[in-house]
Amino acid sequence: MSDQTANLPPELAGWFAARGWQLRRHQREMLAVAEAGQHALLVADTGAGKTLAGFLPTLADFCPSRLDGSPPSDGLHTLYVSPLKALAHDVRRNLLLPAEELGLPIRIETRSGDTPSDRKARQRSNPPHVLLTTPESLSLLLSYPESATLFAGLKRIVVDEVHAFANGKRGDLLALAMARLQALAPNLQRVALSATLADPEAYRCWLAPGGLANSVTLVEGEQGAAPELEIVLPHEARVPWGGHAAAWAVPQLYQAINANKTTLVFCNTRFLAEFIFQELWDANEDHLPIGIHHGSLSVEARRKVESAMAAGKLRALVCTASLDLGVDWGDVDLVVQMGAPKGSSRLLQRIGRANHRLDQPSRAMLAPGNRFEFLEAVAALEAVAEGQRDGDAFRPGGLDVLAQHVMACACAGPFDEASLLAEVQSAQAFAWVDTETWQRVLGFVATGGYSLRAYDRFQRITRGRDGLWRLTHPQHAARHRLNAGIIMDSEMISVRFRNGKALGRVEESFAASLKPGATFRFAGLDLEVEAMRETELWVRAAKRSGQIPSYMGARMPLTTHLSNRVQALLADRAGWVRFPDDVREWLEMQDWRSELPAPGRLLVESFPHQGRFYTVFYTFEGWPAHQSLGMLVTRRMEERGLAPLGFVANDYALAVWGLRPIEDPAALLSPDILADEFVDWVQNSYLLRRAFREVAVISGLVERQHPGKRKTGRQVTFSTDLIYDVLLKHEPDHVLIEAAWADARSRMTDVGRLAGVLDRAQHELHHVHLDRVSPLAVPVLVMIGREATPQGQADEELLFEAESLAGLAMRPVR
Incomplete structure (x- = not known):
């Protein structure tokens, strides 16, 4: 046997040889790490065979040469956890191929919220050898009394696309589940796979038991072929000032679909996916088979589209992040990103869906929605070419998730609080939980807290004379399983x-x-x-078209990495020569009329227009941070008598306007705004109430579903608002109020980036007074009237003014 297949059983080596394949270096290393009983993190390019590398040790264990004539042991051998249901189904399809062709005695099944209840029950009593699931379904499995027996023989857990969810609440839930699994199966090997990690060390800590990164072997894959990327531009028209849909590119997109075998068209939101699909369908003169896929479609609709794609029956598929990750459709020969990618890692992940093989370049087109998005597309392409990645930082685990996990453990059987605390602390995300915090969480799960303990429905667990915690009534287990989960879409x-x-x-x-x-x-x-x-x-x-459903899902912000790159592009005047004429002229006019943002400079422009005074802050900190900053700045303007009329924001800038000019913008951005106005604003805005609603549902305090009936969103909001008001008045230090504040500060307001703006304002702010609107301000100002303002809908007159700014911006100053 050659060195290339030294770790492979002969059956698998022959299967590789029959296809003319060679075992890649990182696949061989993953086998060696598994045989040594170590945990592993594999970082390898899309198409490098990561999933197969993660599963090779499992397939090897079921080869006849390894079994030596004995039948395989019954029970779960390997868990595969993915962030997407579609990915689990796709992996099952691909794993069944070698298993069936080699005749391996292995059963592979999936389990998710879409799995029929009878199959779920059978999987608990007669589990497959390999179970492909999601973090939520795994947590629910651990809530059953038979979980100790079910997982006792577990050998391996494989976490795919770990970057997609490890640093969020789903990652918190999975980290707690892995801690529980490690307690049930002490020799369990943990494996995580990803193509796009900016900070592998942080993920090694997350993956490792006890956060000991050195216990996780980092395996790096071979570098693949460089992708072939291009930015699509209008043939005759100019790059638009504003907008995100890039609908202008639909004719070119349709031509590309016609010229290729299969095209994936990625959109950043469900609304945009439906919109682009409709535009494509209207342009579909050749009646090409084109599908749509996003998370709000029915299971049947998604499965039908996925099967059609796998069978090569679709020429194009318009999709969202529902197909971002790992779906192996090798016949996809082109990926199109509609609008800006918002991050280099996300772009790399998406373009990797084309020619899903390491030795062939992925082909992709980017269609920017506006001029700033063109710069962002250039920045993203350069980052991909340089191998630069971006991603969110890890933050402390959520107390609401911890409360849900404690309840799941109680559903499985009585537990000792000290032992469970040690288990919880072994998850890196919850290493910060001290005894006092732990007691508060236990108290909440047990009684709802001091202010709610008089209500029987909040009495869920109790401590017995033996010192163990257990359910107060068996019905609480059924209620927990009916309502548990982390994903909090709008109702x-x-x-x-x-x-x-x-x-x-x-x-x-x-x-x-x-x-x-x-x-x-x-x-x-x-x-x-x-x-x-x-x-x-x-x-x-219907016989006529109507409006497209709107969704309140989270908006993807521009990453800090791409933000810095865009600012560098603005400052690199010599590099403008490669931009389209209209984009280059736009920047040249800005440079002549005003100044340009640059790293180390926070540009602020002020100018009058038709009786009102505008100020634009070019912070490049992303839409969520700008929305929060707009709320706070207009409040300070009100206090200082500047008569604010509203604000509008995109990923690149914040514009505010009022009846009086802002003479000192630095005073509006002093750091104490986070200590004073921020706290008051969040306390009295919908943000904290919305955050509380989510943590109340995740923690199990408020139930969305009862047997045979589901509460409406209004009913859930009514319930959580009542409880929120009671706690805020009588128990402001309640554990869920703390959890809601953590959410409001980080996810909803992007307070970390907001603090960065305030810090820069004290050292880098450069205020420019102009006699009219600047070219760079036009993309954000044309949004006036299309976004909500604190006082309500903007005056219609402002909309007409904004739409005329594009013409005004390019007239020379006299």
Whole structure:
């Protein structure tokens, strides 16, 4: 046997040889690490065979030469955890190929929220050898009394696309689940896979038991072929000032679809996916088979599209992040990103879906929505070419997630609090939990807290004379399993035909705006509303198009890494020669009329226009941070008598306007704004209430679902608002108020980047007074009237003014 296949059983070596494949270096190293009983983190390019590398040790264990004539042991051998249901189904399809062709005695199954209940029950009593699942489904499995037996023989857990969720609440839940699994199966090997990690050391700490990074072997894959990337530009028109849809590129996109075998079209939001799909369908003169895929479509619709793609029956598929990760469709020969990618890692992940092989270049097109997005696209392409990655930093684990995990453990059986605390602290995300915090979490799970302990429904666990904690009533286990979960979309309404066929879900707020007879486009169909029945919207086919459902999902912010690169592009005047004429002229006019942002300089421009005074802050800190900053700055303007009228923001700039000019912008950005106005604003805004609603649901305090009935979003909001008001008044230090504050500070307001703006304002701020709007301000100002302002909808007159700014901006100053 050659060195190339030295660690492979002969059956697998022959299977590789029959296909003309060679075992890659990183695959061989993963086998060696597994045989040494060590944990491993594999970082390898898309198409490098990461998933196969993660599973090779498992497949090897089931080869006849390893079994030596004995049947394989019953029970779970390997867990595979992925962030997406689609990825788990795709991996199962690809794993079954070698298993079936080699005749391996191995059963491989999937388990998610879409799995029928009878199959879930059978999997607990007669588990497969390999189970492909999600963090939420794994947590629910651990809540059953038989979990100790079910996982006792577990050999390996493989976490795929670890970068996609490790540093969020789903990662918190998985970290706690792995800590529990390690206690049940002490020899368990942990494996994580990713193509795009900016900081592998941080992920080694997250993966390792006890956060000991040295216990995790880092395996780095071979470098693949460089991708072939291009930015699409209008043929005759100019690059737009504003907008994010890049609808202008649809004719060119359709031509590309026609010229290629299969194209994936990525959009950053579900709304944009539906919109681009409709635009493509209207342009589809050749009746090409084009599909759509996003998380709000029904299971049946998603599976149908996934199967059609796998079979090569679609020429194009418009999708969202629902297909970002690891889906192995080797026949995809082109990826298109509509709008800006917002991060180099995300772009790399998406373009890797094309020619999903290490030795062939991935081909991708980027269609920027506006001029700033063109610069962002250039920055992203350069980052990919240089191998630079970006990603979110890790933060302390959420107390609401910890409370849910404690309840899951209680559902599985009585537990000792000291032993469970040690287990929890072995997860890096929760190493910070001290005895006092632990007691507060236990107290909350047990009684709801001091202010709620008088209510029987919050009495969920109790401590017995033996010192162990257990459920107060068995019904709490069923209620927990019905409501447990981490993903907190807005409340959704099912969309169905009268015959019962489900199309998917739209948000309750959108459904409430529809009357019988109203039409909308969803799942690529024109639909007419027949009736609304509690949590269902009944529809029929319509003869005319209608509006596209809006979604309140999180907006992807520009990463700090790309932000710095865009500012560097602005400052590199010599590099403008490679930009389109209209973009270059835009920047040259800005340089002549005003100044340009640059690393180490926070540019602020002020100018009058039609009786109002505008100030634009070019911070490049992303939309969430700018939204928060806009709220705070306009409050300070009000206090100083500047009569603010509103603000508008994109990823690159914040614009505020009022009846009086801002003479000293630095005073509006002093650091004490976070200690004073920020606290007061969050305390009295919807942000903290919304954050509390989410942590209340995740922690199990408020239940969304009862047997046979699900609460509407309004009912959940009503319940959480009542409890929030009680706790804020009588128990402001409640553990869930603390958890809600943590969410409001980080995820909802991007307070870390906001603090960075305030710090820069004290040292880097450069204020420029102009006599009219600057060219660089136009992309953000044309949004006036399309975004909400603190006082309500902007005056219509402002919208007309904003739409005229593009022409004004390019006129020379006299």
